[in-house]
Amino acid sequence: MPNLKDLKNRIASVKSTRKITKAMQMVAAAKLRRAQESAEMARPYADKMEAVMSGLASAVGNAEGAPRLLAGTGKDDVHLLIVMTAERGLCGGFNSTIVRKARSHAAKLLSEGKTVKILTVGKKGREQIKRDYADKMIGHVDLSGVKRVGYADAADIASDVLERFEAGEFDVATIFYNRFESVISQVPTATQIIPAVFEGGDDAEPATLYDYEPSEEAVLEDLLPRGIATQIFTALLENGASEQGARMSAMDNATRNAGEMIDRLTIEYNRSRQAVITSELIEIISGAEAL
Numbered sequence: 001m002p003n004l005k006d007l008k009n010r011i012a013s014v015k016s017t018r019k020i021t022k023a024m025q026m027v028a029a030a031k032l033r034r035a036q037e038s039a040e041m042a043r044p045y046a047d048k049m050e051a052v053m054s055g056l057a058s059a060v061g062n063a064e065g066a067p068r069l070l071a072g073t074g075k076d077d078v079h080l081l082i083v084m085t086a087e088r089g090l091c092g093g094f095n096s097t098i099v100r101k102a103r104s105h106a107a108k109l110l111s112e113g114k115t116v117k118i119l120t121v122g123k124k125g126r127e128q129i130k131r132d133y134a135d136k137m138i139g140h141v142d143l144s145g146v147k148r149v150g151y152a153d154a155a156d157i158a159s160d161v162l163e164r165f166e167a168g169e170f171d172v173a174t175i176f177y178n179r180f181e182s183v184i185s186q187v188p189t190a191t192q193i194i195p196a197v198f199e200g201g202d203d204a205e206p207a208t209l210y211d212y213e214p215s216e217e218a219v220l221e222d223l224l225p226r227g228i229a230t231q232i233f234t235a236l237l238e239n240g241a242s243e244q245g246a247r248m249s250a251m252d253n254a255t256r257n258a259g260e261m262i263d264r265l266t267i268e269y270n271r272s273r274q275a276v277i278t279s280e281l282i283e284i285i286s287g288a289e290a291l
Contacts, residue, residue, distance in 0.1 A: 004276065007269040011262060018258035024090065025251035032183070032244035039180055039237040046234045053227050054198035056220050066217060069162075069224040072195035073171045078115040080138075080170040080194075081106060082161065084177040084235055085125030086243045087144040092250035094178060094186060094243055095124040101188040102176045106133060117170055121157065121236075138169075149240060154233030161232075162225055165194055177235040178242035183249055186242035191235070193228050 002010070057070055083102045085095045102125075106116045118133055120126040121141040130137065141157055143149065161173055173194035178186040 002272075004269065004272055007265060007272060011265045011269065014258050014262050014265065018255055018262070021251045021254040021258060025248055025255060028244045028248035028251060032241065032248055035237070035241040035244050036180065039234075039241040042234050042237050046230050049223075049227060049230055050198060053196065053220065053223055056223070057196065057198055067221045067224055069165075069194060069228070070196050070220060073168075076114070076172050078117065078170040078172070079109050080161070080164065080173040081116060081118045082157075082173060082175040082193075082232075083118060083120050083122075083125045083129060084175060084239050085120070085122035085128075086239070087123050087142075089124055090250060091243050091247035092253075094246035095122075095128065097186070097188045098176050098178055099125055099128040101190060102129065103132065105174070105176070105190060106136070119161070122239075138164075149233075149236045151229070151233050154236055155229045158225065158229035158232050161194070162228065170194075175232065175235050177239045178246075179238045180241035180245060183245040186246055189235075189238075191231065193231050196224055196227065 081102055083098060085098050089095070102118075106118070109116050116133070116136050117138045118129060118136045119139045119141070120129060120137065121143065123142070123144060126137070126140050139160070141160075143153060146153060164170060165173065172192065174190055174192045176188070176190050179189045180186055
């Protein structure tokens with residue numbers, strides 16, 4: 001059983017930890033508001049751009065002359081998985097859920113005889129994936145020095161992916177990230193970006209209402225690389241908001257758990273202290289009676 005000094009030191013240590021987790025929760029809450037606003041502001045632009053490209057793609061189809069980013073290479077033997085996670089931890093299961101989804105997808109592709117290549121964005125995802133698929137990793141994007149992710153960062157990633165595609169390094173590319181819904185809800189999402197896949201349906205922009213110059217194929221040739229950069233940028237923004245939401249929730253739980261531990265330790269300290277006092281009183285009374 002720990003003595004009074006040990007209990008007192010432990011209570012002080014947990015109180016210090018609670019101060020840290022409380023401060024981190026407040027910082028995450030402040031960052032979350034900005035990150036959430038950025039993610040929500042980017043969604044209408046991304047949705048509209050996808051709707052326009054969807055209408056163009058439906059008009060062009062897979063006919064001859066269709067851009068390679070739309071038609072693909074004609075096979076799906078080599079898959080590139082772009083796994084986007086955070087540069088820092090202490091955000092609950094945020095990173096683990098993304099990596100788990102990517103691992104599941106990679107295992108499924110490997111079981112089908114496909115070749116898998118992995119490009120990681122974020123240090124935490126790289127560390128986890130490296131344990132099982134170190135031989136599949138072909139690159140890493142370090143954003144630890146970036147204070148606020150911008151479109152230029154997404155454009156650099158998109159440029160690297162497009163160069164690899166043009167060099168024939170892969171046939172299909174899929175990005176993995178968390179889509180932000182609320183502070184307690186971040187949805188692991190996988191989106192295929194090469195070849196382009198659109199889910200426009202009835203919401204797709206009807207290409208028949210517009211005359212495109214010089215042609216639908218030429219417009220798509222220019223829009224598709226921009227669309228890939230936009231999708232990557234949207235994923236980075238969604239990840240940023242999800243990370244702060246997950247960190248805020250995790251630090252709130254940690255602060256609450258620290259408070260409960262302090263209460264338990266305080267009760268144990270008081271009981272031990274009372275036991276010591278009672279023991280000393282018994283010794284004094286016994287000594288007085290002996291006299």
